[in-house]
Amino acid sequence: MALVTSKEMFRKAYEGNYAIGAFNVNNMEIIQGIVSAAQIEKAPLILQVSAGARKYANPIYLRKLVEAAIEETDLPIVLHLDHGENFEICKACVDDGFTSVMIDGSSLPFEENIALTKKVVDYAHERGVVVEAELGRLAGIEDAVNVSEKDATFTDPDQAVEFVERTGVDSLAIAIGTSHGAFKFKGEPRLDFERLEKITNMLPNFPIVLHGASSVPQEFVELTNKYGGKVPGAQGVPEEMLREAAKLGVCKINIDTDLRLALTASIRKTFTETPEAFDPRKYLGPGRQAIQDMVQHKIKNVLGCSNKI
Ligand SMILES: O=C(CO)COP(=O)(O)O
Numbered sequence: 001m002a003l004v005t006s007k008e009m010f011r012k013a014y015e016g017n018y019a020i021g022a023f024n025v026n027n028m029e030i031i032q033g034i035v036s037a038a039q040i041e042k043a044p045l046i047l048q049v050s051a052g053a054r055k056y057a058n059p060i061y062l063r064k065l066v067e068a069a070i071e072e073t074d075l076p077i078v079l080h081l082d083h084g085e086n087f088e089i090c091k092a093c094v095d096d097g098f099t100s101v102m103i104d105g106s107s108l109p110f111e112e113n114i115a116l117t118k119k120v121v122d123y124a125h126e127r128g129v130v131v132e133a134e135l136g137r138l139a140g141i142e143d144a145v146n147v148s149e150k151d152a153t154f155t156d157p158d159q160a161v162e163f164v165e166r167t168g169v170d171s172l173a174i175a176i177g178t179s180h181g182a183f184k185f186k187g188e189p190r191l192d193f194e195r196l197e198k199i200t201n202m203l204p205n206f207p208i209v210l211h212g213a214s215s216v217p218q219e220f221v222e223l224t225n226k227y228g229g230k231v232p233g234a235q236g237v238p239e240e241m242l243r244e245a246a247k248l249g250v251c252k253i254n255i256d257t258d259l260r261l262a263l264t265a266s267i268r269k270t271f272t273e274t275p276e277a278f279d280p281r282k283y284l285g286p287g288r289q290a291i292q293d294m295v296q297h298k299i300k301n302v303l304g305c306s307n308k309i
Pocket residue numbers: 024082083179180181182210211212213214215254255256257258
């Protein structure tokens with residue numbers, strides 16, 4: 001099947017109270033693990049590429065690997081730019097055949113975020129590409145300003161409505177307490193569902209995006225720590241909360257950390273158990289399988305998007 005935009009996917013997900021998984025890709029094994037899982041589950045799929053991934057893999061390699069996935073499967077797949085930080089990278093991805101781009105102006109003042117997002121929307125829409133933007137700020141890798149003022153970084157519902165109206169953006173990433181990376185909560189996990197519900201009620205039928213949504217499965221944390229890694233206290237968003245979010249207008253759930261943990265835990269285990277192995281296929285192969293199993297579980301038991309193609 002060909003690359004598609006997320007328009008139809010999000011419409012169906014919204015109506016069906018489920019979410020589409022948006023998985024970050026950096027190399028062949030990661031792409032293959034995710035795509036095999038989606039193929040088995042017959043699930044619509046978003047493969048997303050960060051600026052860092054483009055730099056690491058070289059844009060053309062990632063695009064060609066995604067093209068291979070399209071050729072090999074009958075899945076609708078969206079090729080999405082994750083956290084585009086300026087107009088130029090969004091333009092480059094639109095010109096390069098991406099069907100969706102994110103412009104992340106969340107660190108800018110409100111009016112500047114609107115102006116930048118609008119500029120990307122104008123360029124992308126003219127070329128049939130959809131746009132995700134961000135309002136409010138997540139902690140983790142983006143955690144720079146006002147960290148102690150937690151609420152100040154959460155998305156303001158009134159601003160969200162104004163932002164969507166003035167930019168014409170297709171989906172919006174919001175901040176309700178998730179964060180990027182493997183250490184999301186110090187104590188009890190807590191998300192501001194009241195805020196999410198308010199935004200959803202004020203923006204009916206509009207797709208909301210949840211970043212920083214890895215659940216950091218404890219089996220991977222334990223394996224990583226057991227086999228010489230060091231991620232003590234890693235904690236993610238409980239799966240039940242993600243299911244709840246999917247019922248409240250969240251159509252896209254972003255997952256990167258869980259892929260990294262699945263791959264790392266598996267590779268560490270192989271290295272420890274078979275120290276004589278030095279053929280990369282001997283450790284990347286099981287790593288790819290670990291990603292496939294994790295993504296399959298996620299699609300089936302958390303996102304609810306099995307058999308939705
Ligand atoms: O939001 C993400 C990518 O944009 C990924 O979040 P995680 O770090 O929770 O996987």
